[in-house]
Amino acid sequence: MSxxxxxxxxxxxxxxxxxxxxxxxxLRDELDLPGxxxxxxxxxxxxxxxxxxxxPLRACITPLNAxxxxxxxxxxxxxxxxxxxxxxxxxxxxxxAQCGYCQSGQLMSAASLLAATPAPSDEDIDQAMSxxxxxxxxxxxxxxxxxxxxxALRGKS
Amino acid sequence: xxxxxxxGGLYVxxxxxxxxxxxxxxxxxxxxxxxxxxxxxxxRAEMGQGVSTSLTMILAEELDVPLSRVSIExxxxxxxxxxxxxxxxxxxxxxxxxxxxxxGAAAREMLVAEAAARWGVAPDTCETRDxxxxxxxxxxxxxxxxxxxxxxxxxxxxxxxxxxxxxFRIIGKPTTRLDGRxxxxxxxxxxxxxxxxxxxxxxxxxxxxxxxxxxxVDEREALKVAGVSKVLRLDDSVVVIARNTxxxxxxxxxxxxxxxxxxxxxxxxxxFAALEAATRTPGATAAQTSGVEAALAGGGLYExxxxxxxxxxxxxxxxxxxxxxxxxxCEIWTGTQVMGAAQKAxxxxxxxxxxxxxxxxxxxxxxxxxxxEPDAILACVEVARQVDHPVKMxxxxxxxxxxxxxxxxxxxxxxxxxxxxxxxxxWRHRIAGSSIIARLYPQAFKGVDADAVECAQxxxxxxxxxxxxxxxxxxxxxxxxxxxxxxxxxxxxxxxxFIDELAVKAGxxxxxxxxxxxxxxxxxGVLDRVLALMNWSTPLPAGRxxxxxxxxxxxxxGAMIVEVSVGQGRIxxxxxxxxxxxxxxxxxxxxxxQVQGGALFGLSAALTGEITFAEGAIEQSNFDSYPVxxxxxxxxxxxxxxxxxxxxxxxxxxxTILAAPALANAVAAATGRRLRRLPLEAxx
Numbered sequence: 029m030s031x032x033x034x035x036x037x038x039x040x041x042x043x044x045x046x047x048x049x050x051x052x053x054x055l056r057d058e059l060d061l062p063g064x065x066x067x068x069x070x071x072x073x074x075x076x077x078x079x080x081x082x083x084p085l086r087a088c089i090t091p092l093n094a095x096x097x098x099x100x101x102x103x104x105x106x107x108x109x110x111x112x113x114x115x116x117x118x119x120x121x122x123x124x125a126q127c128g129y130c131q132s133g134q135l136m137s138a139a140s141l142l143a144a145t146p147a148p149s150d151e152d153i154d155q156a157m158s159x160x161x162x163x164x165x166x167x168x169x170x171x172x173x174x175x176x177x178x179x180a181l182r183g184k185s
Numbered sequence: 186x187x188x189x190x191x192x193g194g195l196y197v198x199x200x201x202x203x204x205x206x207x208x209x210x211x212x213x214x215x216x217x218x219x220x221x222x223x224x225x226x227x228x229r230a231e232m233g234q235g236v237s238t239s240l241t242m243i244l245a246e247e248l249d250v251p252l253s254r255v256s257i258e259x260x261x262x263x264x265x266x267x268x269x270x271x272x273x274x275x276x277x278x279x280x281x282x283x284x285x286x287x288x289g290a291a292a293r294e295m296l297v298a299e300a301a302a303r304w305g306v307a308p309d310t311c312e313t314r315d316x317x318x319x320x321x322x323x324x325x326x327x328x329x330x331x332x333x334x335x336x337x338x339x340x341x342x343x344x345x346x347x348x349x350x351x352x353f354r355i356i357g358k359p360t361t362r363l364d365g366r367x368x369x370x371x372x373x374x375x376x377x378x379x380x381x382x383x384x385x386x387x388x389x390x391x392x393x394x395x396x397x398x399x400x401x402v403d404e405r406e407a408l409k410v411a412g413v414s415k416v417l418r419l420d421d422s423v424v425v426i427a428r429n430t431x432x433x434x435x436x437x438x439x440x441x442x443x444x445x446x447x448x449x450x451x452x453x454x455x456x457f458a459a460l461e462a463a464t465r466t467p468g469a470t471a472a473q474t475s476g477v478e479a480a481l482a483g484g485g486l487y488e489x490x491x492x493x494x495x496x497x498x499x500x501x502x503x504x505x506x507x508x509x510x511x512x513x514x515c516e517i518w519t520g521t522q523v524m525g526a527a528q529k530a531x532x533x534x535x536x537x538x539x540x541x542x543x544x545x546x547x548x549x550x551x552x553x554x555x556x557x558e559p560d561a562i563l564a565c566v567e568v569a570r571q572v573d574h575p576v577k578m579x580x581x582x583x584x585x586x587x588x589x590x591x592x593x594x595x596x597x598x599x600x601x602x603x604x605x606x607x608x609x610x611x612w613r614h615r616i617a618g619s620s621i622i623a624r625l626y627p628q629a630f631k632g633v634d635a636d637a638v639e640c641a642q643x644x645x646x647x648x649x650x651x652x653x654x655x656x657x658x659x660x661x662x663x664x665x666x667x668x669x670x671x672x673x674x675x676x677x678x679x680x681x682x683f684i685d686e687l688a689v690k691a692g693x694x695x696x697x698x699x700x701x702x703x704x705x706x707x708x709x710g711v712l713d714r715v716l717a718l719m720n721w722s723t724p725l726p727a728g729r730x731x732x733x734x735x736x737x738x739x740x741x742x743g744a745m746i747v748e749v750s751v752g753q754g755r756i757x758x759x760x761x762x763x764x765x766x767x768x769x770x771x772x773x774x775x776x777x778x779q780v781q782g783g784a785l786f787g788l789s790a791a792l793t794g795e796i797t798f799a800e801g802a803i804e805q806s807n808f809d810s811y812p813v814x815x816x817x818x819x820x821x822x823x824x825x826x827x828x829x830x831x832x833x834x835x836x837x838x839x840x841t842i843l844a845a846p847a848l849a850n851a852v853a854a855a856t857g858r859r860l861r862r863l864p865l866e867a868x869x
Contacts, residue, residue, distance in 0.1 A: 057429040057431070103371030119368075120361065123361050125233075127550050128550070129500075129550030135369060153816065154817035155817075158815045163553070164501075165786050167814075167815075167819035171816070
């Protein structure tokens with residue numbers, strides 16, 4: 029076991045864990061941040077997506093010792109930014125979630141997309157979101173919600 | 186109807202808790218609290234279908250309270266009070282609609298009676314709105330909270346007056362999910378998130394070959410992994426218990442296990458050979474008209490054989506359960522579609538009285554029928570009884586797919602003869618496959634699986650003479666189970682493919698051909714609507730095609746058109762249109778979500794879904810080898826909802842059953858090739 033100090037959602041958290049522990053289990057088992065979901069354990073479904081210095085990474089294949097001084101954001105911290113709040117409101121307005129299990133990851137991927145591409149095309153959305161599986165089939169509403177959020181970001185409603 | 190004053194509020198139950206009524210699916214229990222807020226106890230599982238929203242809407246409508254005043258409370262496991270507490274078969278709204286309306290109306294009448302008595306006026310001079318009883322003539326008003334305790338002393342009306350549809354202010358209005366926010370900020374807690382104090386993580390290692398058992402295990406290396414506290418040897422698995430998930434994963438990897446060869450190594454080719462052979466011999470009769478033998482005897486039959494694979498459910502939340510077993514109490518945290526059955530099964534396994542098994546049911550991270558089986562709960566309890574702390578058993582995605590209870594594989598053989606005008610004169614349909622009913626309800630099984638022949642026994646089409654048979658064929662060692670769409674799913678693929686083939690054979694337009702063979706005006710209604718929605722009669726360029734499927738199932742009617750482009754070994758679904766008549770739609774927004782999601786779920790399976798066995802080993806394990814539909818493959822889906830005042834029908838599965846045949850028919854239209862084996866992409 030080793031002691032790490034990592035920045036998560038704007039706070040420095042102390043973690044005592046094996047260095048190669050995937051961030052997913054650090055968040056879920058050690059830090060009481062279960063919003064990142066376990067879906068595949070192999071970087072195939074995106075349910076565990078977190079931001080590491082803004083980049084969307086799969087927490088299930090990102091080890092604790094790779095974080096270093098980077099800033100980690102999880103779904104629990106998404107609402108701390110204007111972009112995050114706009115996305116969450118768009119998700120609610122479009123009634124995106126069905127079971128909701130994948131939606132933490134969907135929102136985190138969408139936030140990274142909009143941060144880099146404020147007015148994404150459908151192709152941009154396909155590119156950025158195809159790593160996130162939704163078995164309920166909320167894809168049409170995810171697409172609409174991303175466009176809605178993009179409009180809201182630009183001050184259109 | 187019963188009223189009850191407990192803890193300073195008005196309680197109304199839909200049924201007094203007698204056994205007969207508990208079985209009548211009257212699962213509502215409503216409490217009006219002194220502050221005027223309303224608690225609705227939900228004995229159904231929320232698994233993404235939006236049932237907590239639609240049931241709240243029904244209650245709030247008759248009770249005359251704003252939706253925001255109603256909060257959902259998940260029912261505790263209590264068969265006596267809430268019945269079986271099962272959620273499946275697209276029944277929740279259809280079976281709760283009348284009961285919940287009566288509960289709301291009864292509570293409203295009791296509140297009005299209490300207010301009228303206090304004011305000394307006639308009840309029919311009072312009105313209700315937004316949680317208030319008002320007496321317009323005198324301008325007086327009281328809140329439901331003010332009246333709840335007094336109203337609770339009054340006898341519940343035996344047959345409260347219900348609103349007429351023109352009085353509806355909530356039912357039928359597009360409404361946003363009431364439980365949406367917790368799903369966008371990460372705060373919703375599924376079964377897998379339960380963490381009672383002292384909980385440890387359990388992971389089981391299973392034989393790579395289905396049905397293999399533990400012969401030898403060397404756990405020394407596993408026990409050296411920091412955080413691993415115990416290794417348990419069970420009959421078919423070895424379980425590692427650890428302080429956290431990562432230690433449990435590493436401990437499981439470090440196990441050295443020798444497995445026995447399975448008694449019956451399953452092989453997909455052999456399974457289908459057995460199924461196909463069974464369609465060549467007569468089965469148990471599900472339907473037979475008197476002249477069918479003579480009508481079939483003349484030869485010249487058109488024949489088609491269809492294959493459908495084993496399917497995994499793969500909900501995004503893998504199977505899991507948290508359990509703590511003490512001498513006199515078992516507590517369980519999980520998400521299940523069958524709380525009542527799970528409670529019973531655990532009580533039996535532990536020899537505990539029913540009321541000593543407490544299940545805390547959480548929202549389900551997807552289910553699709555998988556969580557109708559209590560196997561993961563029982564597996565966890567088996568481990569938890571051997572330790573003195575709570576255990577969270579997690580199935581990794583590989584476990585979830587390989588330990589699934591698969592949708593059965595089926596082979597169907599259809600034969601028909603048409604008259605000169607293309608009308609079916611004779612029809613024979615033989616179904617071969619596993620019987621889920623025979624496993625679960627052996628007493629009820631008399632040779633025909635009522636689920637497997639759903640929709641096939643009495644097809645929607647006018648068929649002059651027909652014979653429908655079922656041949657039960659089990660794969661030794663394999664447990665099959667329910668999958669979204671159930672029997673209607675398997676039957677609709679073959680029926681709607683075959684009718685399309687017959688239309689081609691008759692030289693008729695597939696839509697016109699169907700239109701000529703149906704009588705039900707509601708079915709004709711959805712058919713006509715979807716044809717208009719998708720511009721059926723406009724031609725498409727080469728390589729593209731449209732396919733149609735219609736069905737009446739789950740007390741609802743649906744018609745779907747899928748438009749595809751086919752090329753380079755891939756099928757691209759360009760767009761989908763679906764018309765549904767589900768009777769009165771409680772929440773049209775929820776209907777649209779279910780139609781879109783249900784269609785994509787069905788398309789995903791029809792394109793690539795398949796579980797296969799080779800020499801006993803399952804060849805799929807995660808989303809790389811068991812691919813599911815992703816954003817870049819998802820078409821747009823136009824939904825047309827027929828305006829109807831008929832009793833509400835089910836909707837979560839109807840679009841799913843239409844997807845595969847509409848897709849196969851579209852591929853046939855685009856390429857001229859008829860694919861009779863699912864999944865379709867493997868056949869290109």
